[in-house]
Amino acid sequence: MKISKELMELAGIKPKLKLGIKTDRGVQSTGPHVVKMISDKIVAGLDRDTGKQIEFVKYIVDEGGTEKEYRTRLKHKETGELNYLVQNLALITEGSTVVLEMKKMGVKNYIEVRHEDGTLLTDTDQEDVQSLEDESPQYDNN
Numbered sequence: 545m546k547i548s549k550e551l552m553e554l555a556g557i558k559p560k561l562k563l564g565i566k567t568d569r570g571v572q573s574t575g576p577h578v579v580k581m582i583s584d585k586i587v588a589g590l591d592r593d594t595g596k597q598i599e600f601v602k603y604i605v606d607e608g609g610t611e612k613e614y615r616t617r618l619k620h621k622e623t624g625e626l627n628y629l630v631q632n633l634a635l636i637t638e639g640s641t642v643v644l645e646m647k648k649m650g651v652k653n654y655i656e657v658r659h660e661d662g663t664l665l666t667d668t669d670q671e672d673v674q675s676l677e678d679e680s681p682q683y684d685n686n
Contacts, residue, residue: 561605561614563646563655571653573646578660579605579612580641584633586618601630605644614644616655632657632665 552559561579564571582604589600599618604611616629636642636657642665647656657665 558604558611558613561603561607561612561644563614563644564653571646573648573653576643576645577607578641578643579607581633581636581638582606582611583638587615589615601627601633603633629655629657635665 561577562574563577564573566572584601584603586599587602588597590596591598600615601618603614603616605614606612617627618630619625620627641660643656643658643660645656645658646653648654659665
C-alpha cells in the first residue's frame with residue numbers, strides 16, 4: 545500500500561527483518577538472509593513474557609537494497625550475561641555483509657551468523673539458545 549509505506553518512511557519506521565515466523569507447528573525459519581550490517585544501538589522495549597521494560601540491541605541492516613531492523617535482547621533471559629548474538633555480531637564491522645539464519649537446536653531456535661563464504665561466526669552453547677519469541681519484543685520506535 546503506497547500511503548502506508550510513505551507513512552512508515554515519514555515516521556522513520558523500518559520494516560523488520562524476519563528470520564522466523566510463527567506457525568501452528570512453532571516458529572519456522574524464513575531461510576538465510578544476506579545482509580549488510582549498517583549500525584546498532586541499545587534501545588528499550590517490553591519483554592513479551594513479563595511486560596517489564598528491558599534493553600535490546602537494535603541492528604539496522606540492508607537486505608537487497610532495503611534498510612530493515614532486527615532487535616535482540618541485550619542480555620540472556622536466565623543468566624543475565626551478554627546475549628550470544630550480540631557477542632557474535634560484535635565481531636562484524638559496520639558495512640560488512642553476513643548471512644543470518646534461524647536454526648534449531650533441540651526445541652529452541654538460535655540465529656546463526658556466517659560470512660558470505662560460509663565461514664561460521666556463531667558460537668553458541670545450549671544455555672545461550674533462546675526462543676525466537678525473545679527476539680520479537682513489543683517496542684516503540686526508538
